[in-house]
Amino acid sequence: MSSTREPLTRDRIVDAAVRLIEREGVEAVSMRRLASELGAGTMSLYNHVPNKAVLVDLAAERIMADARPYHVDSDDWRDHIRAHARAVRELARRHPRAFVLLATRRLSSEAGFRTIEAALLNFDRAGFRGRIAVGMMRAMVSYLLGTLMREVATSPELGGIALSQYADVDVSAFPLSAGVIGELATYDHDQEFECGLELLIAGLERYQS
Amino acid sequence: MSSTREPLTRDRIVDAAVRLIEREGVEAVSMRRLASELGAGTMSLYNHVPNKAVLVDLAAERIMADARPYHVDSDDWRDHIRAHARAVRELARRHPRAFVLLATRRLSSEAGFRTIEAALLNFDRAGFRGRIAVGMMRAMVSYLLGTLMREVATSPELGGIALSQYADVDVSAFPLSAGVIGELATYDHDQEFECGLELLIAGLERYQS
DNA sequence: CCCTCCTACGTACGCCGTACGTCGCAGGGA
DNA sequence: TCCCTGCGACGTACGGCGTACGTAGGAGGG
Numbered sequence: 001m002s003s004t005r006e007p008l009t010r011d012r013i014v015d016a017a018v019r020l021i022e023r024e025g026v027e028a029v030s031m032r033r034l035a036s037e038l039g040a041g042t043m044s045l046y047n048h049v050p051n052k053a054v055l056v057d058l059a060a061e062r063i064m065a066d067a068r069p070y071h072v073d074s075d076d077w078r079d080h081i082r083a084h085a086r087a088v089r090e091l092a093r094r095h096p097r098a099f100v101l102l103a104t105r106r107l108s109s110e111a112g113f114r115t116i117e118a119a120l121l122n123f124d125r126a127g128f129r130g131r132i133a134v135g136m137m138r139a140m141v142s143y144l145l146g147t148l149m150r151e152v153a154t155s156p157e158l159g160g161i162a163l164s165q166y167a168d169v170d171v172s173a174f175p176l177s178a179g180v181i182g183e184l185a186t187y188d189h190d191q192e193f194e195c196g197l198e199l200l201i202a203g204l205e206r207y208q209s
Numbered sequence: 210m211s212s213t214r215e216p217l218t219r220d221r222i223v224d225a226a227v228r229l230i231e232r233e234g235v236e237a238v239s240m241r242r243l244a245s246e247l248g249a250g251t252m253s254l255y256n257h258v259p260n261k262a263v264l265v266d267l268a269a270e271r272i273m274a275d276a277r278p279y280h281v282d283s284d285d286w287r288d289h290i291r292a293h294a295r296a297v298r299e300l301a302r303r304h305p306r307a308f309v310l311l312a313t314r315r316l317s318s319e320a321g322f323r324t325i326e327a328a329l330l331n332f333d334r335a336g337f338r339g340r341i342a343v344g345m346m347r348a349m350v351s352y353l354l355g356t357l358m359r360e361v362a363t364s365p366e367l368g369g370i371a372l373s374q375y376a377d378v379d380v381s382a383f384p385l386s387a388g389v390i391g392e393l394a395t396y397d398h399d400q401e402f403e404c405g406l407e408l409l410i411a412g413l414e415r416y417q418s
Numbered sequence: 419c420c421c422t423c424c425t426a427c428g429t430a431c432g433c434c435g436t437a438c439g440t441c442g443c444a445g446g447g448a
Numbered sequence: 449t450c451c452c453t454g455c456g457a458c459g460t461a462c463g464g465c466g467t468a469c470g471t472a473g474g475a476g477g478g
């Protein structure tokens with residue numbers, strides 16, 4: 001009966017939090033729920049974690065650490081940047097419910113630095129150094145953050161958000177919008193992601209010399 | 210004594226919510242607090258608003274409606290795109306605590322459509338039509354969303370997040386990062402915004418043909 | 419054998435959103 | 449005039465939240 005139940009650990013707690021976040025989203029996380037899923041008393045968690053906020057931070061970092069190295073067979077810096085961007089997107093798609101967390105938080109961990117270093121290497125290959133490289137990288141990060149936020153915030157709802165959303169406004173007052181209402185009402189995330197990516201790369205080429 | 214106190218109204222409630230959000234952020238909003246600030250009983254709010262979630266939605270839309278028209282003296286599409294982007298940024302900076310709200314939500318109101326229409330007009334000027342224009346616009350929106358999220362999420366804390374964040378990781382393991390650690394630790398939001406903006410415009414020029 | 423310390427846990431407080439029932443009042447028919 | 453009806457304001461109550469605090473029990477060192 002009193003079998004040595006697995007003792008509480010910061011790791012075990014963070015793991016449970018990550019699983020819960022991925023299953024039901026951040027808003028489902030509560031100390032009571034987490035504890036009961038671990039078969040422990042609520043307040044026992046506080047022996048390993050100072051409060052809920054840092055627990056969520058830890059979970060975010062753990063998820064961030066799931067960023068995987070990517071591999072490309074090419075000497076072209078463009079291919080490296082593409083691969084890096086796609087890797088970030090894969091991370092976001094692997095953890096759609098948790099991505100808002102990563103986006104909100106300022107990541108300071110080693111995993112974050114690995115990503116930064118890899119990005120800087122790619123920009124270095126393209127001939128960008130110093131503060132310029134940082135600026136370009138941040139523009140890229142902003143784009144990724146933005147598209148992926150839009151993508152993961154949109155996808156959990158059934159694919160077609162479509163026209164029902166716009167039903168109550170008089171579209172005819174906006175002629176240009178009316179002309180592309182079909183495109184406005186649908187999302188092809190793959191294609192849109194690549195489209196923006198190529199746009200940024202084209203800009204980079206322009207600024208290269 | 211029984212002076213005709215202002216009666217509760219959906220408008221008055223939403224106004225109070227907007228003010229509270231701007232003052233202390235979304236997480237400070239609670240039905241009890243809102244009611245007490247209005248000098249009303251908590252449950253009275255529910256006569257005008259079905260629940261808290263839609264109240265927050267209404268507040269977000271009200272803030273979105275604060276987007277202001279911008280004016281440019283130029284025939285160059287680049288200047289129009291710049292002006293539009295800066296206007297969005299101004300909106301974000303006027304409502305830093307509320308911007309996450311706007312970013313998260315899918316805006317369906319008329320105000321949203323006005324913005325879309327204006328953007329499409331600018332891309333039309335640049336020679337982009339149809340699905341291509343929508344793609345370019347969405348890339349632009351993604352960039353704006355990303356930078357502004359980063360900017361407003363960063364600014365409320367004292368300006369210098371700086372090196373303390375990175376203190377616990379061994380930077381020497383990341384040579385490129387180490388070389389620009391000063392730039393990584395500081396943010397010049399004005400300059401970074403413009404930098405990314407010009408990068409996108411350069412990309413657009415490239416795709417224009 | 420005892421003392422110390424660490425961890426698990428229960429209780430309690432002050433918040434939260436909101437379902438539900440009541441009360442008072444304004445306005446309209448008879 | 450009186451009464452009825454409907455609506456807005458409000459109190460109470462329930463279940464859930466984060467967490468401060470006190471306690472108990474067991475492991476390990478003296």
